[in-house]
Amino acid sequence: MPRTTEQQLVTESLFELFFLQLLAEGEQAMIEDPDYEDEYMDTPFSTTILKTICKLQEKKIPSTMHCHSQKWSSPTPTTFDTIVANLRDNPVFHNNLENEQLPVEIQVAVALHHFGHFGNAASIQKVGIWAGLGFGTVDLVTRRVMAAVCDPIFHKRVMKSPDAAIKEKAMMWVEACSCPAWRKGWCMVDGTLVPLASRSAHFGNTWYDRKSNYSLNVQLISTPDLRIIDYGVGLPGSQHDATAWKETRIPKERATLLGAGEWVWADSAYAL
Structure with missing residues (x-):
């Protein structure tokens, strides 16, 4: 089995602390006076923890998912672009709403990152933090990509006799x-x-x-x-x-x- 690095162990612990602190802050906000302000608590501790995680992962987290998505998902850049090209015009990625969907490249990169992990690492919370997206958005994006990949049209395009x-x-x-x-x-x-x-x-x-x-x-x-x-x-x-x-x-x-x-x-x- 692959060896768990010290950096991974520290990151796992920080994530657990982050979620516990986030829950504690939410409960505290419910019982506190909304007009009360603490000059020493301008930044919630959960935000500090999250910034620490980001600092720890600076060398691993890509600056743009489109250019560096291959670091997190096994396809090469050429393969990634080919997948996107064959999925781009699927109806699931288009709607008539005022709020446009994320670019198909981003949706595919998030889904591949999601598929490339297992257990806690594949949770929508961790994927959302990695991608900078809402947890519900991660779930929605993954479902869209799966629907497009399972479409018979995609199968016929990529599977040539x-x-x-x-x-x-x-x-x-x-x-x-x-x-x-x-x-x-x-x-x-x-x-x-x-x-x-x-x-x-x-x-x-x-x-x-x-x-x-x-x-x-x-x-x-x-x-x-x-x-x-x-x-x-x-x-x-x-x-x-x-x-x-x-x-x-x-x-x-x-x-x-x-x-x-x-x-x-x-x-x-x-x-x-």
């Missing part, structure tokens, strides 16, 4: 690494379990997988050079790989995507 050249390259690799008889097995599938932070409020037990975690079943279909040509998401972790696989494109459109005699590499969890 492999052409003849890509297939031939994959077949040549398979033949070189195995034998001529197996060259038509030019793509492969496998499933992975993505753990959830907690039990889902809807049909909670169905998300409980064989490894005693609550998770999502994700199916990935790729060529030997790791080019992803299809994916399946959304099914609970208790779903068997053979069943989840049937929700992807190849089983549904086999005649279109696979030529005569072509097949898919898979482990024993998948039916023939």
Whole structure:
């Protein structure tokens, strides 16, 4: 497991102190005389704690999320810009209200930062403090990005069917690494379990997988050079790989995507 640094431990402690102090100040404000002023308390202690956290994280927090979002989310700048370009015109990011939404770049960066953390680090409070946004805004932005990514239009844009050249390259690799008889097995599938932070409020037990975690079943279909040509998401972790696989494109459109005699590499969890 990754080692927790001293800086991370100090930051965690300061965050706990910040939230406790914020609650205490709120309760104190409810019982105090609103006309009373303390000249020695111009700045709330919670603000001082927050400034200390920011100072501690100065070398890690990016000055602008658009230019440096890759520090917090694994995509490279080129990949990040490509994701934004394919999401930008989704209706979820546009409305007719007077208050305009945040730029799509910012929304995607916040969502990726949210997805890239786990446990307490993924709480909307901590993400909100990192991004300088309201806690409700973090939740809303994450939901928008998820809705756009799960849109079938986005899937069709980013998942292109492999052409003849890509297939031939994959077949040549398979033949070189195995034998001529197996060259038509030019793509492969496998499933992975993505753990959830907690039990889902809807049909909670169905998300409980064989490894005693609550998770999502994700199916990935790729060529030997790791080019992803299809994916399946959304099914609970208790779903068997053979069943989840049937929700992807190849089983549904086999005649279109696979030529005569072509097949898919898979482990024993998948039916023939």
